Amino acid sequence: MKTTVYNLIKRAPYKERTLIAMASNLHLSSKKDFQELTKTLDILIKENQIYKDKSGHYNILEKSEVLVTGRLDLKAQGYGFIVVEDKEMPDVYISRSNINSAMDNDLCLVKITNIKNKEKIEGSIEKVLERNLSVVVGEYYNGQIFPKDLHDDIALKLVKEDQKQVKNHQLIKAKIINYKHKYFKDCELIEVIGHVDDEGIETLEVVHKFNLINKFTAEEELFAKSVSQEVKEDEIIGRSDLRKETIFTIDSESTKDIDDAISIKKIKDDYLLGVHIADDSYYVKEDSILDKAAFYRGTSVYLADSVIPMLPKALSNGICSLNPRVDRLTLTCEMQINKKGEVVKYSIFPSVINSKYKMTYTNINKMLNDDQEIIEEYSDIYQDVLLMQELQNILFDIREKMGSIDFETLEPKLLFDEHGKLSDIVIRERQTAERMIEEFMLVANQVVATHIFNQKLPFIYRIHELPNAQKLENVFEFVKKLGYDNYEGDYSQENLQELLKAVENTTYEKVVTTLLLRSMSKARYSRENKGHYGLAFDNYTHFTSPIRRYPDLIVHRFLRKYVFNNDRFYNEKTIERLDEIAKQSSDTEKQAMNAEREVLDIKKAEYMENHINEEYQGVISSVLKFGMFIELPNTIEGLVHISSFKEQMQYDEVNMQLKSTESDKMYQIGQVVTIKVAKVNRLLGRIDFVLV
Structure with a gap:
């Protein structure tokens, strides 16, 4: 039937190329025949042989016509950009009149209508291939729902039977049940969130908008609370006992879910660095109720003044958190590192630790700045901290020589008063202590990834692919106008390092850094190891934060399977599951970042209301x-x-x-x-x- 339909579209006049007209021309009368025609047309569209225009007529896709697919990034003003699946192609501008009922983040088939130059392309949405938005959150008023970021062309109507349950100016969550109409969608009520004037309603709106799961079920909570909050002696069997070693944690003052602890010793001229990570995988078993909950969440979400944890607090802040002066089960990556920053020997093993202190970045930085009061208070770890500073400098230098790009971005820190009100916004400090922990986690992640990669076993990697060449060229053209020449055509990490150093401490530093970041590919999780461009690492994974990142939990499971249990069996199901986890983890990470960014923007606006x-x-x-x-x-x-x-x-x-x-x-x-x-x-x- 495919050939028949294609030939009909090819020879029929325009007015006879609608669905009804073609069914008549083909003498189709039964419902089954009509469905077959619809199915055939959809197949021809997917194969890029035909396309359906705005008025519902089907047309042959000529060789000169270019169709691309991508997701719509819809702006509040009504226009948008298609982020094309072909990463080498720039985003396609879609005017308000060419959106054609598509909604934010829908997967769309787009016809290119105008190519102004290699970086400015315009198009028209021909078909929505996959709907992203099925649930909306907005203010209810007189039968309609008004999401804050949906453009005015689309009206969302709540079905009449649900309107009785809602009052004007309530914030509600609803499901779109009908996409047929271009300018309005029918919706069914899911829940009433609250009144638009309620305290904290803006954050709640973001939580529901991004479908963040902010509560655990009673069953999940009960399961978590049933886990003992103390490590038992029989749980230590088969683990290296490091409880007498000098091990401590370094985090911010407010951190309650402590993933990592560190230790250091000197072996002749080498450093013996221990990175000890909470062994969540011991408590969160594969396919258990908590494993499924963690998989769907993917990550903990940090929303300005609140946290939506990936695991219930009984685990995240309790038995899994490496709190001071209590026994905790861990996985240890112990590395012997020479003065050149090379890992000459390493060992990965299950362990039990007893952290001596919950140190803060503030106090470690004071110690390194010769604060005698802090040095005296923590005199037993002072020499360890100095060794850590030495090693941090070595690791950073070698990483920089390898081509690792250090994007110095300013992060805001929100300060709240004793009543929970936002009092100030300042720059989050990134001093030696912060950089120290960063370097130690990077090298541990790299060692774990390399260990599994060398054994050619299925695994989950953190990858960062090559940047978009055209976007980088645009940055180089821009900085040339600012007086920074000779960067174009070179996409190496070393070239970007040089550019960042050239603009350092100038008024252009933040702008150039931001533009370079935008030209980068997004780091993501993958079963295929494609290296990490930004870090200049051939092998990289996430091993160090299993309390708040699901991929780290999976990495721990594979270490237990491959390394500790020497079980190297895997099958097609293992591969498929890893692909599923990588995609889900990348998607939930993006979702969390967008939610965190939106809440931060709201809080910044809240702060400026008083100014x-x-x-x-x-x-x-x-x-x-x-x-x-x-x-x-x-x-x-x-x-x-x-x-x-x-x-x-x-x-x-x-x-x-x-x-x-x-x-x-x-x-x-x-x-x-x-x-x-x-x-x-x-x-x-x-x-x-x-x-x-």
Whole structure:
């Protein structure tokens, strides 16, 4: 039937190429025949032989027509970009009029309509191949649901029988049950979340919007609480007993789910580094109720002033957490490292530890800055800390020489008063103690990955593929305009290192770092080892955070299977399961990051509500045709809309500048300006500035 239908579309006039007209021409009368025609048309579309236009007519896909698939990144203004599956192709711009009922993150078939140049491509959505949005969260009012970030073209109508259960201005969660209409969708009520004026409702909205599972079932909680909070003697059998060793943890003051502990000794000129990781896999058995719960969550989510844990607190903050002065089951990666930073010998084994201290980054940094009071208080570990600093410097230097790229990004830290109210936003410090733990975790992850890779056994890796060449070229062209030449055409890590060093401590540092980060591929989990471009590692995995990351838990299980039990059996089911875990873990990580970012934007807006009309100095972080974004020193960003300028401004797309048509005023990325806070929308997490 496929050939018959294709030939009919090829020869029939345009008006006879609708579904009904073709069914008539083919003399189809039964429901079964009609379904067969529909199925055949769908197959031809998937094979890129035909496409269906906006008016429902089917057309032959000519050789000159280009169709691509990708996910829609829909903007609040109604336009969007298709993030194309072919990573070498730039994102495709879709105007508001060409969205054609697609919704955010839908997988779409797109026809390329205009190629302005190699980096500016426009298109039209021809078909939604896979719906992403099936559940919506928004304010209910007079029969409709109003999500904060859905553009006005689409109306979401709550079915009449459910409207009786809801009051105006309540925040609700609903399921879309009908996608047929372009401009409205029918929805069924799932639950009422609360009133839009309730305390903390903005965070709850994000939790429900991203389908984060913020509660454990009674059965899951009961199972977790049934686990003993003490390590028993018979559980230590077969483990190396490290309880008398000098082992301690280093974390932030607020950390309650402590994954990792460290130890160090000197062996002649070498360092013996011990990285001891909570053995969650002993408590969370494969296919158990807690394993399934952890798989679906994928990761713990940190939402400004709250945490949604991957595991119930009885485990995450209790028996699995490496709390001080209590016995804990661990997996240890012990590495002998020479002065060149080379791991000359290593051993991975199950262990039991008793952490001597819960050290904080603050106190370790004070110790390294010669704070005598702290040194005296922790005198028994002071020499260990100095050794750790030595080793950290060696490991960082060797990593840098290998080509590892250190993106120095500023992270905000939210401070809350005793009543839980946001009091300030400052820059999160990244001093020696923080870098020390980072280096030790990196080398442990690398050793574990290399050990399994060399044995050619199925495993889960943390990979970071090569960056998008075109996006990198765009960055090189941009920095050339800033006066930084000779970077184009070289996509090596060393070249990017040189560029980052060149802009270090300039007003362009943050902007160039951000642009380079955007040109990078997203790190993800994979059964196939493709190396880690950013770290310049051939082999890398995540082993060090099993309390808050599901892949780490899986890595622990494979270590137990392959290394401790010497069981190397695997089959096709093992491979399929690893692929499933890698995809789920990558998806939930992205989901968590988006939720964390959105809550952070809301909190930043909440903070700036108390600073309306105040003036600040900031740096222009991006220039667009509708205005420019200004970033303040504490990472808060706001928009100066083009309509707020006192003079008529024109956007120079080539040089990414806004130029006055009335004077010689000009604004570009990296320029320092003074702004005043004009308006704040806490719900949307948006801040408007005006120039002073």
